[in-house]
Amino acid sequence: MPPGEELARRLAAEVPDPELPFLTLEDLGILRRVEVGPEGTVRVVLTPTYSGCPAVGQMAEDVRRTLMDAGFPAVQVDTELAPAWSTDRLGPRARAKLEAMDIAPPPPAAPAPITLTLKCPHCGSLRTRQLSRFGSTACKSLWRCQDCSEPFEHFKALR
């Protein structure tokens, strides 16, 4: 491993998502690779969550700035589609952080498509219903709890 690669990887991994800043690029599973060339040039490969995710440009800029500030002479950020990202790439840490922010994480992958009721992140009730299949960002939908009446966001399943 070239010198600095471990550092570059760690720094890129900890860059926050611009729309869900409590999640890092690594939490989201969108950091694919970090390579450091012989001259210290870093190449970072990201994969988008949605084809039209408007945050990708900002993420690339944030990664570039973070690595340049750490002293890397040049940083190139590329995006790569294959294999396609799905919400199954969210790790346990990401799911726990979503819950802590009152956002219901996507249900775990099931062998057959089944409809699961979401648990209200405020009161834990299972009596919840969808208000809108789309939300404030491409990756979320909007729900409401029928027991505590609070609306909440859901990081919707994409697979």
Place this chain on the structure above:
Amino acid sequence: MTAGVAGLSALDLHEVALALGDDCLVLSHRLAEWTTHAPELEEEVALANLALDLLGQARSLLSLAGEAEGRGRDEDQLAYWRDDRDFRNLLLVEQPNGDFAVTMTRQLLFSAYQELLYDRISSGTEPRLAAIAAKGVMEARYHLEHARLWVQRLGGGTEESHSRMRRALDLLWPYTKELFEPTEAWGRAADLGALPPLASIEGPWRKTIQSQLESSHLEIPEFSAWQSGGRRGSHSEHLGHLLAEMQHLHRSHPNATW
């Protein structure tokens, strides 16, 4: 320049990527026209999100089309500096939004088609097309589900919503035959396994639409005076108006950024 694998010529790759990309770009623009006009706030957000997914797919496909062409045209040049005759999208996607029933019927007809196409392209022999399709298929599936729910609600709703759905189907059905008419480039790409033969997805598409309509108290219109030509650059007058709006800022202020 960059010939595809399995013998797909660069020009054919350019043409098919352009056709698929133009479908996404034009429909994306149509859906964006609903912004501030949607019947309810949730739908306002939904239509903009659908448009955003399609715009993302368009960007990937048009970038690939430009790369394959090898004349240095990028996604922006292809989107903003071509005239209607050079667009290769289906007539279906350029049809005006009409009322909400027309927009949702168009979504049903197109999303069902796109989901089948992307699913097959994602296991095809052209890796760059396959990568874009594998990403897009998850989105198309969600779009289809959204359209199904609305068609169900409107078709089985009030007398008014039901009659509007019937009118929407009569209006749009003539444009559906074109979905399954391959261009020469498409035929060659299908022979090489990069794209599915369109005849192979017509049956599954029809089945999806038929069963959705049946459960929504609607039916496939019996006769249609078929309209086609979009894939060859022969468009309805609506595309010119759409492009005028979409392109004028970029053309009036070339290379402007904000």
